[in-house]
Amino acid sequence: MAVSDHVDLPTFMEGVRKRNPHQPEFVQAVQEVAEDIYEFIEDKEEYHAQQILRRIAEPDRVVSFRVCWEDDNGNIRVQRGYRVQNNNAIGPYKGGIRFHPSVNESVLKFLAFEQTFKNALTGLPMGGGKGGSNFNPKGKSVREIMRFCQSFMTELYRHIGADVDVPAGDIGVGGREIGFMFGQYKRITNQFTGVLTGKGLEYGGSLIRPEATGYGAVYFLANMLATKGEDLVGKTAVISGSGNVATHAAEKIVQLGGKVLTLSDSGGFVHDPDGFTQDKIDWVKTHKTHRRGRIQDYVEAFPKATFHEGKTPWGVPCDVALPCATQNELLGEDARTLVANGCKALAEGANMPTDLEGVHVFKAARLLYAPGKASNAGGVAVSGLEMSQNSERRAWKEEELQQMLKDIMFGIHQSCLTYGDQGGGYVDYVKGANIAGFKKVADAMLAFGVV
Ligand code: NDP
Numbered sequence: 068m069a070v071s072d073h074v075d076l077p078t079f080m081e082g083v084r085k086r087n088p089h090q091p092e093f094v095q096a097v098q099e100v101a102e103d104i105y106e107f108i109e110d111k112e113e114y115h116a117q118q119i120l121r122r123i124a125e126p127d128r129v130v131s132f133r134v135c136w137e138d139d140n141g142n143i144r145v146q147r148g149y150r151v152q153n154n155n156a157i158g159p160y161k162g163g164i165r166f167h168p169s170v171n172e173s174v175l176k177f178l179a180f181e182q183t184f185k186n187a188l189t190g191l192p193m194g195g196g197k198g199g200s201n202f203n204p205k206g207k208s209v210r211e212i213m214r215f216c217q218s219f220m221t222e223l224y225r226h227i228g229a230d231v232d233v234p235a236g237d238i239g240v241g242g243r244e245i246g247f248m249f250g251q252y253k254r255i256t257n258q259f260t261g262v263l264t265g266k267g268l269e270y271g272g273s274l275i276r277p278e279a280t281g282y283g284a285v286y287f288l289a290n291m292l293a294t295k296g297e298d299l300v301g302k303t304a305v306i307s308g309s310g311n312v313a314t315h316a317a318e319k320i321v322q323l324g325g326k327v328l329t330l331s332d333s334g335g336f337v338h339d340p341d342g343f344t345q346d347k348i349d350w351v352k353t354h355k356t357h358r359r360g361r362i363q364d365y366v367e368a369f370p371k372a373t374f375h376e377g378k379t380p381w382g383v384p385c386d387v388a389l390p391c392a393t394q395n396e397l398l399g400e401d402a403r404t405l406v407a408n409g410c411k412a413l414a415e416g417a418n419m420p421t422d423l424e425g426v427h428v429f430k431a432a433r434l435l436y437a438p439g440k441a442s443n444a445g446g447v448a449v450s451g452l453e454m455s456q457n458s459e460r461r462a463w464k465e466e467e468l469q470q471m472l473k474d475i476m477f478g479i480h481q482s483c484l485t486y487g488d489q490g491g492g493y494v495d496y497v498k499g500a501n502i503a504g505f506k507k508v509a510d511a512m513l514a515f516g517v518v
């Protein structure tokens with residue numbers, strides 16, 4: 068007779084904490100999902116009996132490896148590389164690579180876990196994975212970055228493949244790094260396959276992949292506002308970060324008639340009361356991405372703006388907010404400040420930028436609040452479209468891709484409504500996203516039996 072796993076939520080979480088000591092980010096991500104899933108599966112015996120949540124919260128495998136490289140002064144440097152393959156029930160593992168000194172197993176396990184639900188929400192056949200290294204690209208020469216990427220791929224190549232695991236970019240990894248890694252993969256394997264996404268257009272990349280995460284997050288925000296009969300015209304927006312996601316989110320807000328008041332980096336935030344125009348956003352893109360500069364330099368170029376050292380932008384009153392930098396950048400007290408200042412809607416561009424207390428504050432305030440796994444899925448969705456184009460050996464037109472991105476974000480919004488509508492005009496998007504993502508992966512796992 069089957070023994071079903073009817074442990075309650077606190078007991079389940081105690082087990083997760085015990086099995087994953089010193090991994091607070093991973094435990095946090097599991098807790099946020101488990102709170103909703105426990106309610107959903109309460110009367111669904113099969114999910115309990117088959118221990119589905121317990122299995123999704125245990126990565127299929129975690130690969131950790133040494134990455135040696137030589138800096139420009141001839142010193143030998145040693146970093147740690149990882150690939151976390153969380154779950155491939157609905158497709159090959161898929162998810163970005165992060166290069167940042169804060170990268171460790173906990174961070175990548177939380178990201179791979181989140182990615183599993185996010186990828187399911189896109190409706191495309193992609194499982195969840197994530198990788199990276201504690202390598203810090205800041206202050207490194209382009210040649211050093213190339214040597215690091217080559218050394219990283221020299222181990223990673225044996226764990227990935229177009230039908231196995233398809234990495235992409237994330238913090239510290241953009242088109243340039245993907246190019247270096249793809250070049251090394253091709254050199255080692257002598258195969259030209261769609262093994263990475265976010266590639267250059269010349270060698271199999273997709274149009275609108277660089278823009279997709281930020282644009283998609285704003286489309287999701289617009290979908291949420293539309294449920295209240297509102298749009299972005301004339302709305303003020305506070306955005307954190309100044310990288311790929313933040314600058315493209317800012318660009319789309321401006322295109323849809325909103326006014327962007329802030330951008331930030333790890334040194335602090337800039338507040339431009341006149342708003343970031345497209346020209347100013349282009350300046351930030353060039354300064355941060357190509358010149359690897361600091362956001363504080365913005366106030367020299369645009370003197371009406373102010374720089375707030377060491378601060379996050381959540382105290383600036385706004386209609387909508389988009390955290391687009393990193394995990395746990397928006398805490399409970401920031402959430403209370405945003406709500407008190409009249410913020411109407413928040414869409415996460417980053418992964419898990421809001422801490423658990425902040426999530427509870429937004430839920431209690433019945434804010435239009437989209438978790439990253441729903442609102443930032445546009446990036447991986449266009450990555451999925453890049454995979455399709457690579458398989459077909461053709462490239463789709465920009466208009467087609469723009470429309471597909473909009474349709475996918477609309478579809479994710481609909482899935483959130485299906486499972487998150489609480490009645491009385493309130494949609495719990497966190498619950499909606501968690502349940503919709505879980506259900507698809509869980510039902511595939513049930514079909515496979517115990518594997
Ligand atoms: P980038 O490397 O392009 O930019 C990262 C930005 O976040 C920079 O402004 C950086 O500041 C800031 N930042 C990074 N770490 C910290 C930190 N610890 N504290 C404060 N600020 C920090 O990365 P992306 O824009 O690609 O990624 C941003 C977020 O979006 C991440 O959470 C990522 O996982 C998520 N995401 C990205 C997707 C993509 O397609 N790229 C897809 C979906 C989600 P500084 O320059 O000072 O380091």
Ligand code: 2IT
Pocket residue numbers: 161162163164182233234235236237264418443444446447448450
């Ligand atoms: O967090 C994410 O969704 C990403 N970094 C993008 C992953 C991808 O495979 O495009």
